Amino acid sequence: MDVRAHVSVIFHLDKCIGCHTCSVACKNVWTDRPGAEYMWWNNVETKPGTGYPTRWEDQEKFNGGWKYDAEKKDIALRCQNKADTFLKLFYNPNQPNLQDYYEPFTYKYEDLFTAPAGDDQPTAVPVSLITGEPIEIKSGPNWDDDLSGSPIYAENDLNLDKLTEEERAQLFEIERLTMFYLPRICNHCANPTCVAACPSGAIYKRGEDGIVLINQEKCRGWRACVAACPYKKIYFNWKTGKSEKCILCFPRLETGQPPACFHSCVGRIRYLGVLLYDADKIPSAMKVSDRALVDSQRDAILDPHDPEVVAAALRNGISEEFLDSAQNSPAYKYVIEWKLALPLHIEYRTMPMLFYVPPLLPVMGKSANGTYEHSADKFFTSLEDARIPVKYLASLFSAGNEQVVEAVMRKLMAVRYYKRWQSVRDLAENDVHRILREAKTTPEEVEAIYQMTAIPTHYQRFVLPPLQREEAIESTCSPEACKGCSGFSLDPAFTPRA
Ligand code: SF4
Ligand code: SF4
Structure with missing residues (x-):
């Protein structure tokens, strides 16, 4: 018996009200920066629905996860094998693209204040967060929220394929439409395909708590992990050229606080x-x-x-x-x-x-x-x-x-x-x-x-275990023992509080 400890999480779906506070908390803390605009380490989907990225559950298209060979009783990566790993570094047909996500946008709010006086109400036009140019919004991270667009979106849910016509009708009967919310973060899997697929060995599971992390210094941006993760919970940062994912707020856990999405969950x-x-x-x-x-x-x-x-x-x-x-x-x-x-x-x-x-x-x-x-x-x-x-x-x-x-x-x-x-x-x-x-x-x-x-x-x-810090720093932080090491801060001018 080789006993390991794993920080694990439960989401109770009967209690989720679909408010997206978790997603916004995560975005504000971790992905509100250039290259990460389209990343939603935490997102909340409506089910039935297509999710984010669109139809992420379609492994015929995205080829994520492990494939089981019942005869050999063995598993292998779906996305690559020994022969094509190298070739797929340069072109992987199963990578999700911008259409599967969405072109991130904001609104030109300053137009509301600076528009000249006129007969019409000024509007804030949407502009791309990548090019800065005005765009026509065609999709978003929760485009099918609350069954909006149903049946176009809800009926494209892959899990409906196994249902009979009668069972589908139960879900979609007019005025009795049924739905629920499915919040998703990285599952910090115990048998993760993202780790197995990474050619640079940049992804690892922390020994003490099982949190799956990407070493940003080792990552070469091959994106094998993006293809391999069946939950599509690894995102490529187009600005830094590295992959990123949910880190289960390990800096918060290490200071005795639950992750931001957990803490803020309404x-x-x-x-x-x-x-x-x-x-x-x-x-x-x-x-x-x-x-x-x-x-x-x-x-x-x-x-x-x-x-x-x-x-x-x-x-x-x-x-x-x-x-x-x-x-x-x-x-x-x-x-x-x-x-x-x-x-x-x-x-x-x-x-x-x-x-x-x-x-x-x-x-x-x-x-x-x-x-x-x-x-x-x-x-x-x-x-x-x-x-x-x-x-x-x-x-x-x-x-x-x-x-x-x-x-x-x-x-x-x-x-x-x-x-x-x-x-x-x-x-x-x-x-x-x-x-x-x-x-x-x-x-x-x-x-x-x-x-x-x-x-x-x-x-x-939240029963948080006492965690070690990711990178050992002086642990004798107190006014008496202060060596001016700056603690968590990267700012050399940081002065520890007395
Ligand atoms: S990114 Fe997260 S959800 Fe995807 S395979 Fe890796 S550990 Fe699992
Ligand atoms: S904050 Fe909590 S209740 Fe609100 S959408 Fe997220 S998981 Fe659901």
Whole structure:
């Protein structure tokens, strides 16, 4: 057993209100500079929808992730092999281009103030952030937000391909359109294709916490990582000629603060905590059939309370403080204890370490006579008729394995029924306990899920481990011990605060 620690995250989709505050917080902190205008390290997509970059899930076009050979029980990069790696440095037909993203723009706001007096209201025309010239806006990073443009955009969602006409109709019935939000950042995968594809060895996973970073000094701008990442979460900076990606705000983590998108999240959908995993299992974990992938990933994650795991972790140099945060981790609770959080598109086999609690909303199921049921009982009998088809969610969160998603939905629904019964008492007690049994849960577990979902404190959502700094600097910062090293600041004139 080779125990490693990983900072992992949970996004609870029922709580996301699609406000994009997370995206703006990230943009302001990290990508508000030349060459990075089109980068959205954090973006929020509407599902069904095409996402950003447009139709990023289309691996026939973009060729990202790992390809599984069932006969050999082996995986290989989809985007390149030993023979064509060199050639693809110079031309890679699977790279996303500007049309797949959008031409970044701003508005000429000064025209609003400087326009001469006239009969018409002055307008701020859009101008390209690349050329500075006026442009006609044709797309943007959340162009299909809230199903706008539907069905043109929503119907182009690749996950709909697996649905029957009837199931598609459930999603798109006029005036009953169903949608939810899917915030996305880099998954800081445990088996990342971006790292495997980089010819310069510039991308690496930090040993102590699993954060995937790009060494800007080593990056040669070949962009193999952009093609290889199936989530399209690496962006090429056209100004510096280097690739960039989400860094999980490691400078904030190292100073005891959650990442900017987590801290600013209005819906409080985001949780962060340590997962321990067995690195010995990583090479084989993703070499199983699609149906077995979720269980295989769960199997690689270790119980931080198990004395054997604790001993092996200490032998590997994981500190007791780190183990303490693993034992209190909300990520462990959601992923392993409650089995409510699932990875996005695990069939890409990069082993994402970002997990989603799938959305239950809207809770109403469709009954046989075509009306929408509010009643608790009827929901379970019509799970297959839920407004968001289970098959659609399975396409996103369990490589098509509907049983995995059904188990999650049943437990999420059981929490609602139990809490409703507690406060409203409009359900029979026997029925509520039957629902709990069918969902394989208990009143104690339901209370714990409710607490962590609905009323968690800041420190329950973010259980930050004590992290080392990326580059060792003098750690004796205090007025007495100050050696004038300037700490984090790059400014030589920096004076430490007394
Ligand atoms: S999601 Fe992040 S870690 Fe995973 S392959 Fe893409 S860039 Fe790499
Ligand atoms: S800030 Fe939170 S609630 Fe708002 S869109 Fe982002 S993830 Fe959703």
